[in-house]
Amino acid sequence: MNFRPTSISWPGSRAVLLVHGIGRASAAGDAAFPLASLKTALGADAEDVAVYTFNYDFINDWLVRKTGLADGIRRLKDVLRMKMGDDEAAGTIADYAGDVLWPVLSADLRLAVRDAFIAQLIQIHLDCGVSALDRGDDPLDYQISIVAHSLGCFHTYETLWATALEPTHRLRPASNLFRLQSVWLMASPVQLIRSVASDIRAIVPDIDTLSCVARPLGIPYEAIGTRKTMCTDRFIAVTGSQDPVGGHILGQKQEWAFMNLGGQQTVIEPQHLTNVTDRASLAKALQLAAAGGGTAGVSVVDPHSWTRYIDSQADRLRSVILT
Amino acid sequence: MSAAWIRYATAACVLFTVVSPTARAQPAASVGTDARMLALADSITVGDYCRIAQRVAAAPTVRVALAADSSIVQLSTAQICDVRPASLSLRALRGDVPVSLSAIARLGTRAFGGTGSATFAAMDAFRMRTRSAELRPVVRAALGDSLARDLSRITETADGILAMQARDAALTRLARYERKLGPTSAPLNGVEVLLNWGAQLWVPGFRPSTRQGPSPWELVASYVPTYATVVEKRAQAVSASEFGVRRYLFGQQYGAEGWRGVLYPTYWSMGAIVVSDRNGALVWPWENRQRTGIFAGWGATKVAYVRGRKGEWIVSRQVQLIPLVF
Numbered sequence: 001m002n003f004r005p006t007s008i009s010w011p012g013s014r015a016v017l018l019v020h021g022i023g024r025a026s027a028a029g030d031a032a033f034p035l036a037s038l039k040t041a042l043g044a045d046a047e048d049v050a051v052y053t054f055n056y057d058f059i060n061d062w063l064v065r066k067t068g069l070a071d072g073i074r075r076l077k078d079v080l081r082m083k084m085g086d087d088e089a090a091g092t093i094a095d096y097a098g099d100v101l102w103p104v105l106s107a108d109l110r111l112a113v114r115d116a117f118i119a120q121l122i123q124i125h126l127d128c129g130v131s132a133l134d135r136g137d138d139p140l141d142y143q144i145s146i147v148a149h150s151l152g153c154f155h156t157y158e159t160l161w162a163t164a165l166e167p168t169h170r171l172r173p174a175s176n177l178f179r180l181q182s183v184w185l186m187a188s189p190v191q192l193i194r195s196v197a198s199d200i201r202a203i204v205p206d207i208d209t210l211s212c213v214a215r216p217l218g219i220p221y222e223a224i225g226t227r228k229t230m231c232t233d234r235f236i237a238v239t240g241s242q243d244p245v246g247g248h249i250l251g252q253k254q255e256w257a258f259m260n261l262g263g264q265q266t267v268i269e270p271q272h273l274t275n276v277t278d279r280a281s282l283a284k285a286l287q288l289a290a291a292g293g294g295t296a297g298v299s300v301v302d303p304h305s306w307t308r309y310i311d312s313q314a315d316r317l318r319s320v321i322l323t
Numbered sequence: 324m325s326a327a328w329i330r331y332a333t334a335a336c337v338l339f340t341v342v343s344p345t346a347r348a349q350p351a352a353s354v355g356t357d358a359r360m361l362a363l364a365d366s367i368t369v370g371d372y373c374r375i376a377q378r379v380a381a382a383p384t385v386r387v388a389l390a391a392d393s394s395i396v397q398l399s400t401a402q403i404c405d406v407r408p409a410s411l412s413l414r415a416l417r418g419d420v421p422v423s424l425s426a427i428a429r430l431g432t433r434a435f436g437g438t439g440s441a442t443f444a445a446m447d448a449f450r451m452r453t454r455s456a457e458l459r460p461v462v463r464a465a466l467g468d469s470l471a472r473d474l475s476r477i478t479e480t481a482d483g484i485l486a487m488q489a490r491d492a493a494l495t496r497l498a499r500y501e502r503k504l505g506p507t508s509a510p511l512n513g514v515e516v517l518l519n520w521g522a523q524l525w526v527p528g529f530r531p532s533t534r535q536g537p538s539p540w541e542l543v544a545s546y547v548p549t550y551a552t553v554v555e556k557r558a559q560a561v562s563a564s565e566f567g568v569r570r571y572l573f574g575q576q577y578g579a580e581g582w583r584g585v586l587y588p589t590y591w592s593m594g595a596i597v598v599s600d601r602n603g604a605l606v607w608p609w610e611n612r613q614r615t616g617i618f619a620g621w622g623a624t625k626v627a628y629v630r631g632r633k634g635e636w637i638v639s640r641q642v643q644l645i646p647l648v649f
């Protein structure tokens with residue numbers, strides 16, 4: 001398939017790029033993105049915000065076909081699911097474990113995703129320019145935000161470093177004045193990937209192009225002399241207290257997996273793995289179970305759900321993106 | 324003799340009937356936005372940029388706000404105001420459209436010899452310093468709303484047409500990745516996956532590049548049970564091991580579909596070949612006495628010459644029978 005960056009005539013002066021994480025975004029199309037939740041979060045102003053989506057499943061598919069390892073990856077995911085039980089969280093971790101192998105171990109895949117991402121960012125920049133100039137506005141007064149989830153956070157992090165450092169991409173924050181209104185990384189595995197990739201760095205090809213390992217973790221910036229210009233002033237990391245991808249296991253923060261960049265705003269949502277969150281709901285669930293048998297009334301909550309993150313951060317998203 | 328050649332040709336045709344799915348990897352762009360940006364770039368000349376830059380550079384409040392950067396802005400303005408390309412549109416300066424005869428006369432050459440890139444570099448330097456978040460309010464106050472709008476239109480259009488080039492460069496690199504990894508590429512077996520991974524680790528020529536995209540090279544080390552030959556007027560299968568390199572063709576005309584793909588395939592390959600002196604499918608190449616030779620492939624079609632008691636030509640088509648194995 002030919003990748004075609006999405007192009008939108010901006011209805012207002014703001015745009016949001018949603019970057020998908022793991023899973024089958026291509027197959028589900030727009031349904032794979034939490035568009036309804038974002039629209040709800042932005043409220044009445046949602047109609048004035050251009051919403052772009054980006055996924056890279058098709059590039060993963062190239063490599064899976066090329067290497068014939070599809071069955072191996074599927075089996076690995078199946079084995080992981082088996083070991084971790086059948087709940088939604090285990091499925092999420094299993095998907096993640098399979099999908100995260102490629103960007104670390106394949107430099108081709110990593111840079112291919114980056115180029116697709118860069119092309120999409122430049123397209124947004126161009127759409128911004130044309131939309132603003134057609135109205136007699138200044139494009140530099142228009143605003144772009146990125147909201148990424150899961151593995152999409154990793155690709156966002158790597159791409160923003162690449163654009164901050166490489167002149168030919170023409171997206172440097174100081175030299176090309178390409179600055180983002182805000183960057184949201186929801187359940188970011190950047191620190192987790194750094195920890196794992198550092199341990200196996202001897203077998204990671206082209207490690208210099210892997211910013212999360214090749215340089216200290218930090219908000220991407222361009223340095224001119226002693227002056228550093230960040231890619232954004234609002235770099236917001238959101239994770240949940242039960243989300244393993246975001247660096248938490250059974251409610252405990254894992255320093256080796258929790259992303260904590262200097263200057264980032266951190267939000268850790270209190271989460272529960274089931275809908276039993278207090279004594280009253282426990283009592284109700286036990287009564288239901290005693291009456292009907294089984295686990296009536298108790299359901300498992302996916303701590304990694306992108307939609308839940310958007311829903312829970314609705315107020316903050318609205319206030320930052322619409323500032 | 325002619326009958327043997329007819330059999331060779333027939334065998335080749337049969338091999339070609341396994342038509343692999345292909346997809347042309349070409350950069351695609353947003354037509355609406357591009358057309359609008361190019362129209363803007365057509366309507367603005369370098370002279371327009373020069374005039375507005377001079378207004379900005381001459382404004383006392385701007386000079387004060389620029390402080391040490393003021394001299395860079397003056398220098399950039401002087402470079403933008405080079406009289407030779409003054410009548411060129413921004414699009415012509417980028418080299419997209421033919422240049423008028425009068426412009427050629429002024430420049431003294433049909434080729435700009437770096438004038439375009441030097442002028443764009445000066446525009447970048449000017450924009451970076453005068454359009455920053457700190458300077459914009461100062462410039463707006465100094466120029467007034469109308470001129471500030473002109474400044475925005477001119478500087479952002481110049482930036483926009485260069486951004487289009489950067490986007491197309493990213494899409495070209497992505498198309499190359501698709502050529503090398505996508506549906507028309509050669510699948511790798513397990514040994515090749517490891518070899519090529521090692522090559523990316525330790526051999527610089529096999530690594531991808533941030534500006535160029537993937538390396539065109541790939542190592543070949545495969546067991547191929549699908550070669551065919553003609554012995555005593557009868558077609559026979561031949562199993563072989565290949566060791567060599569594959570080079571992907573990144574030119575736009577390559578990676579074509581169907582019969583056109585025969586002329587413009589996705590890759591070529593060459594290297595050494597080992598076969599047993601016993602012909603047959605699924606024969607171990609090191610069985611009995613081995614024979615060695617060379618192979619060359621143009622796309623999926625491969626021809627090899629194997630030495631032996633008498634030389635022998637064998638042909639095959641690139642196909643993976645069992646994923647990850649051969």
